[in-house]
Amino acid sequence: MSKPVAIYQQLMESIEKKIVSSELKIGDKIDSERVMSEKYGINRMTVRNALKHLEEKGILESIRGSGTYVKAMPQIQGTVDLGNQEEILSLSAQIRQRGMKSSRILLSMQKIQPVDEIKEAFQNIEWVYEIIRMSLINDSPYALQKTYIPCPMFNDAERFDFVNGSLYDYMQDRNHRPKTMVSYLQIETLPKEYLQIMEANEKDLYFLFDYLGYDAQNELVEYTISYHHPKFTTFKYKAQIQLD
Known part of the structure; x- marks a missing residue:
């Protein structure tokens, strides 16, 4: 009792x-x-x-x-538990849900023609927006996210405040919020151009997640490449094992 x-x-x-x-x-x-x-x-x-x-x-x-x-955010839990939400939430919402202070820095946003894996994902899409942001936990660098969204669905994205506003709230307003998410996990080092801003060393290892987000019509609306500091990250997964 x-x-x-x-x-x-x-x-x-x-x-x-x-x-x-x-x-x-x-x-x-x-x-x-x-x-x-x-x-x-x-x-x-x-x-x-x-x-x-x-x-x-x-x-x-x-x-x-x-x-x-x-004065400060309560410290309810010291890590972000990725891959364990029934609802698809923004990273900042997941951080706040764990009782930590969340903030963001917009590193760049531009309209580009997709290449390589981005082009392969967004087939028949000529232009996408590339949004690169850094997420901080309690003012310390936590995650680097490179997000790609198709211009035909989000043609006014340049007018949205992606520092203070939620990407998923913006996508919801355009009726293309992700309803299904497919993710892939790897362990990688950070790209060299982001080492300084992330306060990382060349040999530091990060969780690298590739996210593919699909809307209610099963159209691909988001491709995100996300590097997460292991100090603040836990994750859960389900595995299927086939025995011969």
């Missing part, structure tokens, strides 16, 4: 979940002790206890005469 969770701990978990889901963002002012006491029907001492523990964890910061503010 599991031990009941104290009320102040339940309130702590509720606040942490709101931060992880971005309902509360870093720098936001949270409700006062009085407001939370009335909202949740608990006494102010319980609220104060919860806030005190969150301050000790470095998640909240109390400023005298001003209020209490969100």
Whole structure:
């Protein structure tokens, strides 16, 4: 039989979940002790206890005469568990889901003619957008992603903010969000041109995932080549073994 969770701990978990889901963002002012006491029907001492523990964890910061503010993301789990989601989520959403701070840097975006494996994937597509982004976890380089999407389906992609906005939200608005994902895993070193920005050495090994995303009409709408730092990554897979 599991031990009941104290009320102040339940309130702590509720606040942490709101931060992880971005309902509360870093720098936001949270409700006062009085407001939370009335909202949740608990006494102010319980609220104060919860806030005190969150301050000790470095998640909240109390400023005298001003209020209490969100200072940092809670550390619920220290890795991103790839390949274990029933719903296809963006990488930033997966990072936030694990209780870590997520941010992105757009390295480049351009309209190109596909070559090699990109051309093979997008057959009969003359132009694709190439979007290269770096994802950070708690301000440390985590993943380098080179994403290709077909221009005929996403002809206004150049006007979208791929730093602050979600690629999948954009694709959803164009009725081409991936519904099915096929991925391939390898262990590789980073391309030399990205070593410095990823703060990596030539011999460092990364998880390399190739993602093929298909929409509801089973059309290929995304090809992503994604390098993930093993420090922050776990993954699960299913294997079929045929015995002779």
